[in-house]
Amino acid sequence: MSHDLARMTPQEIVETGLQVLGPDRGTVLVEARETVNLRWANSSLTTNGLASSQQVHVVAHPSVGGGLGSGTASGVVTERADLEDLVARARAAALGGGAAQDEAPPAPAITDAAWEEPPAHSGPEALAPVSALLGEILPVADVTHFGYAEHDVTTSYLGTTGGVRRRHLQPAARFELCGKSPDRTRSSWTSRAGRDFSALDLTGSSQEIRRGLAAQARHVDVSPGRHRVLLSPSAAADLLVYLLWSAGALDAVEGHSAFSAGEGRTLVGQQVSEAPFWLRSDPGAQGLQCADHVRSTTSGPLSSAFDAGLPLGPTDWIAQGQVRALLTTRRSARLSGLADTPFVDNLQAGVDELTGSLDDVAARIGDGLVVTCLWYIREVDARSLLLTGLTRDGVYVVRGGEIVGAAGNFRFNESPLGMLRRIADAGTPVDCLPREWGDWFTRTRIAPLAIDGFNLSTRSEAV
Secondary structure: OOOOOOOOOHHHHHHHHHHHOOOOEEEEEEEEEEEEEEEEEOOEEEEEEEEEEEEEEEEEEOEEOOEEOOEEEEEOOOOHHHHHHHHHHHHHHHHHHOOOOOOOOOOOOOEOOOOOOOOOOOOHHHHHHHHHHHHHHOOOOOOEEEEEEEEEEEEEEEEEOOOOEEEEEEEEEEEEEEEEOOOOOOEEEEEEEEOOHHHOOHHHHHHHHHHHHHHOOOEOOOOOEEEEEEEOHHHHHHHHHHHHHOOEHHHHHOOOOOOEEEOOEEOOOOEOOOOOEEEEEOOOOOOOOOOOEOOOOOOOOOOOHHHOOOEOOOEEEEEOOEEOOOEOOHHHHHHHOOOOOOOOOOEEEEEOOOOOOHHHHHHHHOOEEEEEEEEEEEEEEOOOOEEEEEEEEEEEEEEOOEEEEEEOEEEEEEOOOHHHHHEEEEOOOEEEOOOOOOOOOOOEEEOOEEEEEEEEEEEEOOO
């Protein structure tokens, strides 16, 4: 085997890294990524780029007093010396940290059939549908367009000293479009997310922008307070993604989260919604496919480096309005007495037997407000999962089931767990892009959710 790692394949890097670990147990993860993007502002293209990178993560589990240590080091590898340095740094971190509390047996040995395949590629051709749309809408003078499009392909190779050899290919297409009136008093936003731009309805996004701007031509004064609010799939996704990130079993058992029931107990088995609401992750969900194995290289409340390579499957976090599972590592599952249900990198949500588009649900709610998207979301109180943030780019007023105009923007103070008890209606889950968390979480299929008593606490000057 060649030791010139600049010319080594990811598979060879994995095998060499495991060899350098010697008698120590450990993991090597190689992530090869290619990204192509476009950005536009003031109806003109501003930047475009094509980038490729390869990051290597080494985890060492050497023997220490009382068990095994755990240390991780990450970096760019261009020669064998770089890999040896990563192993040495990971081993030093493990030895300095003492015995790991989350030590667990190695994941079962498995080799993917696609293990030997090379990394996948992206390129400017992936953006062709976006370029075609921009060619149509940017020259139009009555709307000023802003936005961003990105196609990313990440191929990961995970190997362990226990015999795991897993390859995962993750394509992701992300599109955001914002339109503003010439005087900048009105602003409308929409987005798309998927695996490939050719499968996304980009033309429809332009139509949504124009419809939003037209609705904003009439201002309707709405006072802050608790309102019936219809959250778009994007807005609902931002809140539910944060709910998932906050659903760690260890924090719940220790009493630090909204999923704690006190005295070491959790909300698993308890009703959190009278509606038959469901929240689910599934690595095999069509169009939302993600890694079907754990790729953790660090340990914390939601992950364990010892779990690398464990298989992942469909998980019902909430079903029929009842909490069914929390995020676990093997250690936190043992401490909590819960099933081992690690994080899965997608999310779906809806309410049984409730269907329809955002417009359909708006027509059913009678009077209320439609919130397009949220941003600047921050946690106020972990124990109640109280979040705060701002609405942006369109809060539409519904009267008698019809949109009659737009209100200004608001700051909100709301708990995504608490709001589940106030679900008034819901539509059909659709693929969407969370605006706030879109840099980290793009695979969401979420229903529009109508929430009674949603707390729009104060006005915001954002457009």
